[in-house]
Structure formats: structure tokens, C-alpha cells
Amino acid sequence: MAQEIYIPTYKKVFEEAGNQVLFMFRFFRNIFRFDFEWNEMIRQCYMIGYKSFPLVAITGFIVGFVMTLQAEPTMKEFGAESYIPRMVAVSLIREICPVIIALICAGKMASGIGAELGSMKVTEQVEAMEVSGGNPIQYLVVTRILACVFMVPLLTIAAEALGLMGSYAGVNITGHVSTTLFFNKAFTSVSFGDLIPSFVKTIFFGFAIGFVGCYKGYNSDRGTESVGIAANSAVVSASLWIIVIDGIAVQLTNALGY
Amino acid sequence: MSNTTKSKIKGGEQEAVIKINGLAKSFGANEVLKDINLELHKEENLVILGKSGTGKSVTIKCIVGLLTQDKGNVTVFDEEVDKLSEDDLKALRIRIGFLFQSGALYDSMTVRENLEFPLRRVLKLKDKNDIDKRIEEILEGVGLPDAIDKMPSELSGGMRKRIGLARTMILKPEIMLYDEPTTGLDPITSKEISELIQSMKKNYHVSSIIITHDIACAKITADRMLVMDSGKIIAEGSFDELENSKEKLVNSFFK
Ligand SMILES: Nc1ncnc2c1ncn2[C@@H]1O[C@H](COP(=O)(O)OP(=O)(O)OP(=O)(O)O)[C@@H](O)[C@H]1O
Ligand SMILES: [Mg+2]
Numbered sequence: 453m454a455q456e457i458y459i460p461t462y463k464k465v466f467e468e469a470g471n472q473v474l475f476m477f478r479f480f481r482n483i484f485r486f487d488f489e490w491n492e493m494i495r496q497c498y499m500i501g502y503k504s505f506p507l508v509a510i511t512g513f514i515v516g517f518v519m520t521l522q523a524e525p526t527m528k529e530f531g532a533e534s535y536i537p538r539m540v541a542v543s544l545i546r547e548i549c550p551v552i553i554a555l556i557c558a559g560k561m562a563s564g565i566g567a568e569l570g571s572m573k574v575t576e577q578v579e580a581m582e583v584s585g586g587n588p589i590q591y592l593v594v595t596r597i598l599a600c601v602f603m604v605p606l607l608t609i610a611a612e613a614l615g616l617m618g619s620y621a622g623v624n625i626t627g628h629v630s631t632t633l634f635f636n637k638a639f640t641s642v643s644f645g646d647l648i649p650s651f652v653k654t655i656f657f658g659f660a661i662g663f664v665g666c667y668k669g670y671n672s673d674r675g676t677e678s679v680g681i682a683a684n685s686a687v688v689s690a691s692l693w694i695i696v697i698d699g700i701a702v703q704l705t706n707a708l709g710y
Numbered sequence: 711m712s713n714t715t716k717s718k719i720k721g722g723e724q725e726a727v728i729k730i731n732g733l734a735k736s737f738g739a740n741e742v743l744k745d746i747n748l749e750l751h752k753e754e755n756l757v758i759l760g761k762s763g764t765g766k767s768v769t770i771k772c773i774v775g776l777l778t779q780d781k782g783n784v785t786v787f788d789e790e791v792d793k794l795s796e797d798d799l800k801a802l803r804i805r806i807g808f809l810f811q812s813g814a815l816y817d818s819m820t821v822r823e824n825l826e827f828p829l830r831r832v833l834k835l836k837d838k839n840d841i842d843k844r845i846e847e848i849l850e851g852v853g854l855p856d857a858i859d860k861m862p863s864e865l866s867g868g869m870r871k872r873i874g875l876a877r878t879m880i881l882k883p884e885i886m887l888y889d890e891p892t893t894g895l896d897p898i899t900s901k902e903i904s905e906l907i908q909s910m911k912k913n914y915h916v917s918s919i920i921i922t923h924d925i926a927c928a929k930i931t932a933d934r935m936l937v938m939d940s941g942k943i944i945a946e947g948s949f950d951e952l953e954n955s956k957e958k959l960v961n962s963f964f965k
Contacts, residue, residue, distance in 0.1 A: 487831075568818075572816075572817075575812055575814060575817070576810045576811075576812050576814040577814050577815070577816050577817070579771075579776050579810070579814070580808070580810055580814035580816075580874075581816070581827075582776065582803075583774045583776060583803050583806070583808045584803070584808070584827070584828045584832065584877070584878075584881070585800055585803050585804040585828065585831065585832040585881075586827060586828065586831045586832070587800075587831075
């Protein structure tokens with residue numbers, strides 16, 4: 453009777469997109485419920501954010517450090533070493549830290565969330581929560597997405613600060629520049645107009661990471677291999693989203709004249 | 711929400727809390743349920759026997775709306791499950807306890823937190839003493855008072871199942887759906903669990919569907935039994951009737 457029905461790829465793509473939109477609706481509808489899961493949210497911020505801090509901190513520091521060392525010879529040729537702090541500060545804050553940290557977070561958080569929710573799905577824990585009258589979207593999804601939305605920007609700011617310190621260390625390897633002079637130079641070039649768009653961008657990055665991780669995990673198939681697939685595809689899609697959002701953000705900030 | 715069918719009781723006929731009519735469900739090309747018809751009466755233990763993969767778990771998942779049927783209807787307390795709004799479905803699910811085949815404990819939480827979860831969210835209990843008292847009482851009931859601060863990963867398969875049972879029973883539902891409550895347990899614990907199921911009926915007037923392969927459990931608990939095979943119900947009767955059935959497949963469960 454029932455036969456395997458062939459569904460063309462483009463239809464699957466539309467179906468997937470439709471499911472994602474529906475999932476997003478469910479997320480937004482559940483944010484504004486009064487019985488918000490504060491404890492779980494704080495726990496997730498700790499698990500997702502705080503535990504990523506060492507990785508993010510080291511990355512930020514090294515990126516700043518390496519950028520400075522790489523720029524040094526060229527800048528010296530032009531006699532423009534004194535511009536190094538400005539150059540590094542602007543590029544770190546506007547582009548490099550937000551994107552690199554978001555990609556790192558995609559690798560760490562999106563895969564973690566995808567795998568965790570995926571295995572909860574496979575072992576029927578999500579269903580158990582649903583039938584016992586609990587609200588798995590609210591307890592599992594909303595808390596994780598919001599934790600990413602809060603923590604990714606904070607982690608990025610931390611990475612930027614450490615990146616500047618790394619750059620300071622880099623400058624001091626070859627010559628001696630005082631702390632005040634370095635940070636003075638760095639900050640005179642960074643305007644409010646640089647900070648805000650980059651901050652707003654990271655909020656979207658955080659959302660993309662949390663959302664994709666939750667969506668992939670929550671909708672994983674039956675069977676243990678689907679947990680791996682969920683984690684893996686969460687990282688891939690989240691990274692793609694980050695690049696796309698970054699592209700759009702550049703266009704927007706340029707158009708708005710920041 | 712409307713209440714149970716009182717009007718349906720006519721001269722000794724029992725009122726039905728669950729009615730399933732012509733239920734069919736396929737997953738892609740896999741036609742799992744073909745035509746399931748059953749009724750669960752009030753304060754009755756209905757045991758369902760069936761080979762692995764005949765769709766027993768799928769049937770009870772349709773009852774709580776975890777899966778939606780392709781054909782037929784499922785009525786619980788006079789409400790059609792697939793037509794309910796999200797809030798009404800939630801309210802209905804609170805009245806139904808569901809023991810998963812795998813136990814389905816939340817493995818990021820301790821046993822205590824697992825049991826607290828429904829109490830805090832469904833019954834909205836706040837009082838710590840009251841919550842603790844209920845948890846201790848139910849753990850005593852399933853014979854695992856010492857497990858309270860353990861993580862699910864520290865428990866054996868049988869212990870998890872019993873904690874899963876405790877988590878379902880703690881809300882004192884009106885209907886219980888047990889998916890293989892005694893599978894993987896030793897005979898002594900099996901017997902205790904079967905007696906626990908029986909006492910749920912006696913003490914709290916619960917109506918239950920019990921899916922099992924365990925004939926000893928069926929013998930203790932069953933008021934009425936059904937046998938399922940390839941998506942259909944092929945036999946119905948009391949334990950003794952089915953035990954002496956002429957049909958080969960039915961008979962083979964009792965050997
Ligand atoms: N969500 C699902 N998606 C796809 N197929 C499913 C799903 N749930 C169950 N099935 C399929 O339905 C069939 C019946 O499964 P079910 O779990 O109901 O069997 P069962 O009678 O409970 O067997 P067991 O005694 O082994 O638990 C199986 O072939 C299974 O693969
Ligand atoms: Mg089953």
C-alpha cells in the first residue's frame with residue numbers, strides 16, 4: 453500500500469526552511485511565558501559561557517599578538533610602526549574577534565547543544581518532559597538560545613580586551629612602548645561607531661549558534677548515529693550562518709555610514 | 711475541560727476512559743498500525759501482549775499525542791486527543807502517567823531533581839518539606855530510598871526503570887500507561903513492581919494499560935488482556951481465557 457515517495461531536493465529545502473521558521477516561532481512564543489526557567493538559564497550561561505572562557509581568552513590573546521608581529525615588518529618599511537596599535541584595535545574589534553570567536557563558539561557551543569539535545573531526543577527524555585506536562589521548548593531550548601545570546605557577546609568583548617593585551621605584548625617584544633601610550637593610540641582610533649555594530653553583530657551570532665544547535669538537536673532522528681549527525685550539522689550550519697550574517701552586517705554598517 | 715463519560719454507564723457496563731477506534735499509523739513505507747480498536751475502562755488493568763515491533767509503543771504514544779495517527783480516532787476522557795489545543799493537551803497529559811520503555815530519566819539531573827521536575831512544574835509546589843516528603847515516600851514505594859542523590863548514570867538499568875516509574879507515579883495520574891515496566895528486572899523486583907501497579911489501582915483508582923512480555927507480571931496485574939500482532943488486535947480475554955487459547959501465536963506467549 454504505502455510506498456516510498458520520492459521527494460525532490462528543492463522541496464526538502466523548503467520544508468526544512470519552513471520547519472526552522474516554525475521552530476523560531478515556538479521559541480519566541482515561549483520566551484514571554486511567566487514561568488521562565490531562571491535557574492536553568494543561569495546554569496546554561498555557566499555551562500555554555502564560562503566554560504568556553506579559557507579557549508576564547510587564549511584565542512583572543514594570540515590573535516592580537518600574532519597580528520601585531522605579522523604587521524610589524526611591513527609597517528616598519530613604511531615607517532608607520534606607530535600605527536600598529538590603531539590598526540590592530542580597529543581590525544580586532546570590527547571584524548576579527550567577533551568572527552573568530554563566533555566560529556570557535558559555533559564549534560564548541562553549537563555542537564555541544566546539538567549533541568546534548570540530540571541524545572535527550574534519542575533516549576526519549578524530551579518526550580518524557582512533554583508528556584509529564586513540562587515544556588521542553590521552554591526548559592531546554594529557550595534557556596540555551598538565550599544563554600548563547602548573552603554569552604557570545606560577552607566572550608567576544610573579553611577576547612577583544614585580551615587581543616589588545618596580546619598586541620601590547622607583541623609590540624613590546626621588539627621595542628618598548630608604554631602601556632598608556634599603547635592604549636591611548638589604540639583607543640583614539642576606535643570610535644563608538646566601531647563598537648556598536650560589532651556588538652550588535654555578535655548578538656546575532658549568538659542567536660544563530662544557539663538556534664541552530666537547538667534546532668538540529670531537537671529535530672534529530674531516532675538512533676544514536678543521529679546524535680553525531682545533529683552535532684556535526686549544527687556546527688556546519690552555524691558557521692555558515694555566521695559568515696552570512698557577517699556579510700550582511702558589513703553591507704548594513706557601510707550603508708548606514710558607520 | 712469536560713469530564714469523564716458518566717452517561718455511558720448503563721446497567722453494569724463500565725465507563726471507558728480511553729477509546730481507540732480504527733487507529734492506523736505509518737512511518738513512510740512502514741505500516742506499523744493497521745486497525746487498532748480498544749477501550750480502557752475505569753479502574754481496570756489492561757495488559758497488551760505482542761511481539762517486538764508490532765507497534766505497542768506507537769499505540770500508547772498516540773494516546774498521549776506524542777504521535778499523531780493517520781486514520782481513526784483516539785478519545786481520552788471524552789476528548790479527541792489530536793483535536794486538542796496545546797494548552798488542553800497539556801492539561802490532559804497531566805492526568806495521564808507515561809512510563810517509557812527506556813525509563814527516560816533526565817540524565818543531567820540527580821534522582822531527586824528528576825522527581826522534583828514534575829512536582830515543581832506541573833503541581834507548582836513550592837514548599838521544600840512537602841516536596842521532599844513526597845519524593846521520599848515514592849522512592850520508598852519503588853524500593854530505592856538510597857538512590858535519592860545519585861545521577862542516572864550511576865544507576866543500573868532496573869533501577870532507572872524504577873525511578874522512571876516513581877517519576878510517573880509521583881503526580882498520581884488517573885490513567886497510567888506502562889511500557890514494559892518489568893522488562894530487564896529480576897523476578898523478585900518484577901514481582902514488587904507488578905504489585906506496585908496493582909496497588910496503584912487499589913489505592914488511587916488508577917486505570918492502566920500495561921505493555922509487557924512478562925507473563926508473571928500479566929498474571930498479577932491483568933483484569934483483561936489483548937494480543938497485538940502486525941498492527942492489529944488478534945485476541946482479547948482474561949488471563950485464563952488467553953492461556954487456554956487454541957490460537958498458536960496467542961498460546962506461545964504463555965510458554
Ligand atoms: N518515531 C518513529 N519514526 C519512525 N518509525 C518508528 C517511530 N516509532 C516507531 N517506529 C517504528 O514502528 C515500529 C513499531 O515500533 P514500536 O516501538 O511500537 O514497537 P513495540 O511493539 O513497542 O516493540 P518492543 O516490544 O520491541 O518495544 C518499529 O518498526 C519502529 O521502527
Ligand atoms: Mg515498545
